[in-house]
Amino acid sequence: MRAYGLTLAAFFLVALPLGAQAKTLGNNDRYMCSWGSDIAAGAQQSKLSGVTLYAARKRLQVRKFTKPWMRMTAMGITEQTYNSQSRLKPAAIKQTYYEQCVSHALARR
Structure with a gap:
């Protein structure tokens, strides 16, 4: 039980600064990180479900995007x-992508 408590405490020590960092990002950066993490999670879900890369790319081709850069970025992700x-799991991919995107956005500043 004690090891679990240490693991949980370590998680909160790591997660707390990430939450604080996210607040210093602008709305555009937060939106891009959230959008990209959704794309990555969807791609992981498709991959784990046995959907081919070709079929996943075809789905993105017909999908409507609000900004011109989104289609090619989604293809790359x-x-x-x-x-x-x-x-x-897709949820873990989403979280990892978001955290790394936030770190990258903050490093650019």
Whole structure:
């Protein structure tokens, strides 16, 4: 039980600064990180479900996007997700993508 408590405490020590960092991001950066993490999670779900990369790319081709850059970015994220050996659940991919995106956005500043 004690090891669980230490693990939980370590999680909160790591997660707390990430939450504080996210507040310093602008709305545009938060939106882009959230959008990208949704795309990555969807691609992982498709990959784990046995959908081919070709079929996933076809779905993105017919999908409506609000901004011109989104289609090609979604294609890139999907291709990277499919090329990864990861078998993590989509929720874990979404969280990881978001955290890394936030770190990257903050490093650019």
